[in-house]
Amino acid sequence: MNRRQQNEGFVCESCGARVEPLTNGSYRNHCPFCLYSKHVDEQPGDRRSRCHGLMRPVGLVYKRKKGYQLVHQCLKCGVVKVNKVAVDTVQPDELARWAATLAWSDALNKARPVRGRS
């Protein structure tokens, strides 16, 4: 599968928004509005997962080289993945709005720690 096929729009299964493909050369793997993702990759971009569960945004991490990244947890199998946020494109991620819920998210993470390798 080439990059062009990977980079296609989709309808968000969480909020129902029509999501356009990214225009910044990267490919979209989560909804910019509710920030939910879908468990379709084993490795980033490979679309090999058979899980297809919805992935809930559970946190935001900052890496010096990659910038902000969203932490997603699959509601079906529980796997945790870190995804680059989408900026400089059409329909950029609504991080500001979502960040307002982070206080709540932090409390949740403390109750049930989600640790990724970093």
Ligand SMILES: [Zn+2]
């Ligand atoms: Zn959505």
Ligand SMILES: [Zn+2]
């Ligand atoms: Zn899953």
